[in-house]
Amino acid sequence: MRLSVGLALLVASTEAYTRCAPALLRVQRHGASPPPLVLRSTPPLASVAAAATALVSAPSRPVLNAVLLASTVSALVLWLVRVLNTPSRVYNRAANSVGREYDAWTSEGILEYYWGEHIHLGYYEEGQRKGPFYGGKDFIQAKYDFIDRMLDFSKAAEPANVLDVGCGIGGTSRYLAKKFPQASVTGITISPEQQQRATSLAAERGIPNAKFELVDALNMKFADNTFDFVWACESGEHMPDKEKYVQEMARVLKPGGRVVIATWCQREETPEFTPSERKTLDYLYGEWTHPYFISIDEYARIMQRTGVLEQVATDDWAAQTIPAWRHSVWVGVWDPWPVARRPRLWWKTIRDAWCLEVMHRAFTGGLMQYGMMTAQKKLA
Secondary structure (H helix, E strand, C coil): CHHHHHHHHHHHHHHHHHHHHHHHHHHHHCCCCCCCCCCCCCHHHHHHHHHHHHHHHHCCCHHHHHHHHHHHHHHHHHHHHHHHCCCCCCCCCCCHHHHHHHHHHHCCHHHHHCCCCCCCCHHHCCCCCCCCCHHHHHHHHHHHHHHHHHHHHCCEEEEEEEEEECCCCCCCHHHHHHHHCCCCCEECCCCCCHHHHHHHHHCCCCCEEEEEEEEECCCCCCCCCCCCEEEECCCCCHHCCCHHHHHHHHEEEEEEEEEEEEEECCCCCCCCCCCCHHHHHHHHHCCCCCCCCHHHCCCCCHHHHCCCCCEEEEEECCHHHHHHHHHHHHHHHHHHHHHHHHHHHHHHHHHHHHHHHHHHHHHHHHCCCEEEEEEEECCC
């Protein structure tokens, strides 16, 4: 404001001098005495107003350029935010969108490079939940800690025949196979790339009691009462029929066997979702090819409706797992080169990082929950 007023005063003073200058020159040329000058402490108010109006109505080229640049940048930012908030990988069962995306993630190698052999969140104790260093917690170790905690939660003893539903590239299946060397562990996936990678890693690590098959979790080929322990970690999110998902696991579980599920859940729809919450959920469904989420309580109700599962127990591990969302971004910040040297992955990586942040906020705000469910199949 002070600068604008100063400029206006300067312009007005200059105009006043310009009007007086011709008269002064005529007096000097004819030798006459100059007319008396009336000194003003400030320029006339009308001149100031005119000058200020001129500044506003006729901005200089640098000002115009700055305004144009700011407008362009603002438009680009708004466009980018709109594009990033528009889901790009909407679920399509007929096109096997889940298998297709996991095929791509597996062949690219970026997910395995940063997340290791376990495509699920990690477990963080108190004092390990604040970024960017997370109390010295190693991002990969957090995943192994999650497996151990999930195993404790399951109350499984010494299983002999284990099924890993949605096994990814087999990290948990191999871990369980080594932990229970007397057991036979079968991992299932609908991604051919994952199945091949899991099989290859099991051979490389010398783990003969872990095998991997292409099987649809909603239509498993296994006979009833085949496994005494069924493990499902972060696969329910992709299931288009949650009821069938639980029913199939209960069907192949032996009487007396244990089932444990870990999955992302949305809160109960009481109260109803706000328009903002619904928009966030629609984005989370469509960006990583999820058909929909349900609540922890709804999973419990589904398990009870099977009629064969008992001792149903649930918990919400949101607090223990929330740090993993941003931690996964930080590991990329500390080591960007695998992505930096492959420009074709830049846009996809940016989209994934954006989705990770949206997930973090959804879990932190209570819209999303981290569901833990376990039960035992009734004895015949």
